[in-house]
Amino acid sequence: MTRFELLTDEEWDIIADFLPGPTGKKGRPFADARTMIEGIIYRYRTGIAWRDLPETFGPWQTVWRWHARMAREGTWDLIQNRLHVHAEQAGLIDWNVSIDSTIARAHQHATNITRLKKGSSNYKNLLTEPLDHAVGRSRGGLSTKTHQLVDGQGLPVVTICTAGQDGDSPMFIPLMERVKIGRRTRPDAALGDKAYSSRAIRSYLRKRRVEAVIPEPRDQQGHRKRRGSKGGRRPKFDAEKYRGRNVVERGYSRLKQWRGLATRYDKLATIYRAAVVLNGVIAWLKHLRDTP
Template structure:
């Protein structure tokens, strides 16, 4: 019996346009306009490129190109944002208890329903360098080291080690802890993180044993609004602003697609 050939491969450009339409509008996959082709084709290719790391490689290539052109600002800024998960996103229950499954899929229960938190380090021009997801109730303080470990920009041509160290880091009081400051000093990253009031009081109560107050540059901290602008630009994509994806890996890919287009839209830095 002669094997039957498959159908004609749907053009990548058409499929990517359909995937971007879904990320921008948050429309259910089944309701995508016919001009983009069968919705199953779009979803399967979106999922396949998430599973094989295609979206991550595209964003990493943009990081490398920007760094090679001198357009990547290594003054980092850390922050997080909580997004509400649609009720349809809370259906992934495979293995373990419901609580374990929710944590595995970065879903946290709050008074308002299910939430997910996006933790991010952005570069000085308001574009993503590293991100990861946790349930919405998780604290920011414990996630900073994981974010720093995720910063990695490959050299052009893949020659040499990737660059991982920021020139500086600015973050709000949520990241103020002795462990975080010790890690940043060990990695020789100057940081502008204001001290919490209770930490100030504890240091003063201990007198000379409390040590000196941490260095803090108000001018560096004032630039932290760049990460807040990145969060706002992301949430212009409705599938990012409200999580519709059941799997954390799929929602992470949705955020990556938004970040890719934020990188592509950025105008080159003309400063000399």
């Protein structure tokens, strides 16, 4: 493979049927789908401007239009869902899921667009552009926060992008509610750090019969002890199982190997999120390819 050939033949064969193809009607020649997809991957992997895309991928405008259209239509979500089903049927999904978030600084090219509302709401419909474009001001400046629920191997199952100042805890239940692989919607255990330790989250997990592997912060411990018997029992916590939570951190390390994701250059949240999902599709393809 050359530096411009970013998908193996095996990986391409898996996703080719889900991508647009020629209709047989007269008109302009239909762009080669594999070249377009590899152009999109190359752009986000290197973090270059769309206009600087190498000529080997054809006109940059065509590659951009492909990416924008597939983002609007949710093509990468569909492909990732099919990969999930295939992996589940093969018994390759670890249902001890982990949840966490990561911040990406928004470049000035991503912020010169009118934001009409504070706080993101695109977790209700991930294909609809939120009014704030998932850009907010956190300690590091204007930024976007990516929340992911990953399986026990660090492979993404659900991805939501919100404004950088949005909290982690409020996104826990929206992430869990979007888990659906085949007929299965309930993980065995949910692993999260202290940011996800709340009464609402623990109650939600109990109702769904999902084991909560979430440490209790010291302030909550002190509050519970001060209340005596009214404070209730100490939440169960499997320290050994919690050690597996670092898979989500390793997944974010892989995600940010793509410079176009480590820094957000896209004006629209749906465009940026589609690239994050594409990164997950590549990770799933490699996992399925390497697993006997």
